Amino acid sequence: MVEKRLPIWQRNLRVLAIAVFIAGIAFSEVMPFLPLYINTLGHFSHQQLNMWAGLVFSGIYFVSAFVSPWWGKLADQKGRKLMILRASLGMAIVLAAMGLVTNVWQLFILRMTQGFFAGFVSNSNALIATETPKEKSGQALGTMASSFTAGNLLGPFIGGALASLFSYRVTFFITGLLLLIAFFLALFFVHEDDFEPVTNKKLESSRGVVATLKNPRLIFGLLLTTLIIQAANNSINPIVSLYVSQLMHHQGNVVFVSGVIAALPGIATFLAASRFGAIGDRIGTQKVIIAGFTGAIILFFLTAFVQNSFELGILRFLIGFTDACLFPQVQTLLTKNTPAMITGRIFSWNQSAMYIGNIFGPLLGSTIAGVSSYSMVFIITAGIVTLNLLLFKLNVVNSLD
Template identity: 65%
Template sequence: MKAIKQKMFRPRATWEKNLIVLWFSVFMAGMAFSEIMPFMSLYVDTLGTFTKSQLNLYSGLVFAVTYLVTAVVSPLWGRLADKHGRKIMILRASAGMAIVLGLMGLVTNVWQLMGLRFIQGIFSGYISNANALIATETPKEKSGRALGTLMAGTTGGNLLGPLLGGTLASIFSYRITFFITGGLLGIVFIMSLLFVHETDFKPAASKDLFSTRGVLKALKDPQMIFGMLLTTLIIQASNNSITPIISLYVRELMHGNGNVTFTSGIIAAIPGIATMAAAPKLGALGDRIGTERILTIGFIMAICFFIPTAFVTNVWQLGILRFLIGLSDATMIPQVQTLLAKNTPVMVTGRVFSWNQSFQAIGNIIGPLLGAVVAGWFDYSGVFLSTALLVFMNFLLFRVNVANKARSANSHG
């Protein structure tokens, strides 16, 4: 007990204090973003009298518009982060979204809701700027563990959010749940304001660094950075390609018997549980044995687990494979961010991480669309096989990038 007490209450460096506060903040933010998702379509249905096709269309637009706007505006916020600091960007994002999500509880028609979802996209960037702040404030040799820990917080929030949102909506109402969500983001704003300290910020002094061309010139290996951004897009698309069909696949495996909704929720949550548990450990392992090596293992694991998922015969097999997919996610997403952090000059880190967020948002849009189209053509099994193919293409792209980086290092050496 004494050793545990000493470890818990030992003096900590500023970056460690930031990590603790931002872990809790991204956990709360992830929970706030995801808790409204389970009932968003049902909320849309209360805002008017719609046909089934209209309801599907409006629900899809309400979901997609935030990601579309995020993809467009993230580079602008990244540029401002490099000029004025990452802390002010996380304050902007948390305050803006606290107000916007609270206002969603007051809308009277679907167009007002769509407008607020549009504005939510404009105020995006809390988690990406938290990652950028940790990446720049943390010693490079510790960045894998730090970014893995931060991802575990985000994943944990995303996991618990739908459960909390569904519970709050059933106890209170959809509107009250939006007010509570806005309150959670208000707490995130206060914690970030009081307890996050950006001590190592170096503003981009040169005007050249405010342009995309200037940022590219500042990068030692721009091809490798853009390869990582594309890797992010494909990882997100791969993870989200099965989103539209997972509950339908569960229903097929259960032959319509039992509580399909409850079981689908568990199956959907399992990868996140595995990612949350494994990401910090794998990040620390990457710091020791090499980030590229961990990422390579992750790609191979994902391919090996997606393929048999297409041929499962019961829901238990699906659950086990989804858990293993969660482990592969823990090897991939934090490692990409670690590679970006280790290969980006501090003065343009905000820009690069904002580009990463844009590519994530595009992957979030492409993935479900791809999954729905493939399921329509080839049935549910085809979605998992096509996702495995997508991951394999991503793996080849990554290996080419690593080889080019090694050649570049040798030629400069």
């Protein structure tokens, strides 16, 4: 009996789910030790180290925030597969080069260069969103989100282990190799046979794209939600390993513990993302998002008062459940309210909003840590999430009613 050949969208989904899983590992495995790597590139005071940690974390996003809409426009005109290949190959080279730097300025410049090639995951999602039948889009995008989250889950643990076994520099070389594997997977196994380039002159301008939207207020409300979600989450990233070091009184294997704690939110998100997506389909995605905001506010506030790394790990694990309620569900609402012919552009705008949040988040967190304390970072982050909840109700929930 001859096995029935899977539809092309399902075949692409399987390949790209593996590719974004690998990319998730590559993007996240350097994060636990990045501030510690910076500390090996010079002699820095506490305030200088926090400043450079914020700049290096944000460097990739300064460039990406501006170039993503251009890449999104090209994706709609030339194809999403081409953008996937461009992003994976470029970042493979740049990430490997980070293992060769001799000072913090070189690392910062390479992070910005990485930003120019960014867009692997967003273009993978756009390709899947445009090729998948509408009634299957939530499930397909949920699979992509779970795969990327699983990669992010393993990445910090793998990165911490590799840095402990080998060195920071070798870990960057391995990261570049992983992205090269993702490049070849997309090159040989992803097919975009049904792609129809957008030729409508009206859609060459942002104003034309906005005019095509049935509910622009909803879309822009979701973009703002993405921006603030990312700002809040990334305000924590530059100081996690430093916070762990403080809680451990600068003793023990700080790199490994930091990697484990950084991985814990991903475990919860991976376990819960698809389930929360299914719940959202039944009761309304916006209700799941509101629940996520509420939980995040409580957990961020409590994290400011932990006494040891074990308590920090528990709360970071729980914050992963709130993450599962937020960004994947925002993408679901965007997909269901965006015409297919401008999906690449809208996804790129969402990517830019994410990058802008990634710029301000680490800078905010490192600045607060430098002038106050690590605990204050979590308190202010709780306040930012509260603001996001209020804006989401005003701009999105009211538009859906």
